[in-house]
Amino acid sequence: MKRTRTAIRRPWVRIVLTGLGAGFLAGLFGVGGGLVIVPALTAFVGMDQRRAAATSLVAIVPTSIVGAVSYGVQGQVSLVAAVFLVLGSLIGAQIGVRLLRALPARILPWIFVAFALFVIVSQQIVVPVRDAGLTLTPGSGAALVGVGLVAGVLSGLVGVGGGAVIVPGTQLAVGMGDLLARGTSLVVMLPTALSGTITNLGHGVADVRIGLVVGVASAAASPAGSVVAGLVSPRTGSVLFSLFLVYVIISTLLRARGSSPRSAA
Numbered sequence: 001m002k003r004t005r006t007a008i009r010r011p012w013v014r015i016v017l018t019g020l021g022a023g024f025l026a027g028l029f030g031v032g033g034g035l036v037i038v039p040a041l042t043a044f045v046g047m048d049q050r051r052a053a054a055t056s057l058v059a060i061v062p063t064s065i066v067g068a069v070s071y072g073v074q075g076q077v078s079l080v081a082a083v084f085l086v087l088g089s090l091i092g093a094q095i096g097v098r099l100l101r102a103l104p105a106r107i108l109p110w111i112f113v114a115f116a117l118f119v120i121v122s123q124q125i126v127v128p129v130r131d132a133g134l135t136l137t138p139g140s141g142a143a144l145v146g147v148g149l150v151a152g153v154l155s156g157l158v159g160v161g162g163g164a165v166i167v168p169g170t171q172l173a174v175g176m177g178d179l180l181a182r183g184t185s186l187v188v189m190l191p192t193a194l195s196g197t198i199t200n201l202g203h204g205v206a207d208v209r210i211g212l213v214v215g216v217a218s219a220a221a222s223p224a225g226s227v228v229a230g231l232v233s234p235r236t237g238s239v240l241f242s243l244f245l246v247y248v249i250i251s252t253l254l255r256a257r258g259s260s261p262r263s264a265a
Contacts (some may be wrong), residue, residue: 004123005186011045012046014040015217016214018041022034022037022234023218025227025244026225027070027223027228029127029167031163035059035116035164035245037246039040039248041056045152047207049109049188050205053157054200055206057156057206057213058200058214058216059212061190061194062212063218064190066220067219067220067222068190070222070223070227072183074179074183074230076177076183077186078183081134084144085144085147085188086143086192088147088150088152089151089191091152092198094195094196096152096155096156100205101203104260105248106195119241120246124242129234130258133180140253146188147170151163151166152192155189155193163182166184167181168181170184176235183227195213204230217265
């Protein structure tokens with residue numbers, strides 16, 4: 001009986017720790033935490049990539065709320081930019097969710113890897129700054145909608161909330177400062193994650209209970225990450241994020257390689 005109870009508790013301990021880690025990274029980098037949640041749910045809970053991606057979106061909802069408030073009290077949120085980003089992301093999220101149901105599960109890890117590689121490259125292209133604001137023009141408005149569209153597609157497809165696209169995307173496309181980009185991205189994630197979650201729940205893809213546990217733990221740790229973000233330099237934050245993504249890519253490739261023989265059998 002004791003062993004059985006320990007076996008039951010252990011996955012939930014890992015799930016809570018996953019949420020805490022995801023929340024800290026959400027506050028630190030302005031991402032929804034899906035880059036931690038998706039691989040953790042596949043490794044620790046045994047979910048396939050499709051269900052993990054859908055469950056991750058559930059967790060991103062409370063994470064994005066708390067993270068956005070943390071940045072908002074520091075004045076590092078642009079509601080104007082968020083409106084344009086949301087316009088694109090809501091459309092993109094529905095496209096991504098449809099692709100999630102249509103594409104074979106075996107190729108989803110590779111899409112995840114390609115996405116992470118894109119983020120690493122974009123982090124090296126963009127020279128991060130701290131205090132740049134937003135000058136809204138027709139061109140910058142269209143660029144923000146485009147960034148939101150790409151972020152929304154990836155949000156629905158791989159469950160990452162889109163922040164890892166929005167943060168470097170807004171810096172590259174319209175020259176926003178790093179903290180302003182992170183705070184704004186967390187605001188944008190809320191309607192995007194809600195939209196994708198509602199669609200996933202209608203198709204019975206997401207695990208609501210696990211998603212809420214991860215989300216609550218993540219929301220609790222998010223403010224600490226936003227405090228640390230203000231203490232490190234923009235370049236240091238960029239390097240740390242890229243190193244984290246390298247780890248995610250390696251672990252994802254190892255899992256995909258290890259599952260290939262079993263899948264073939």
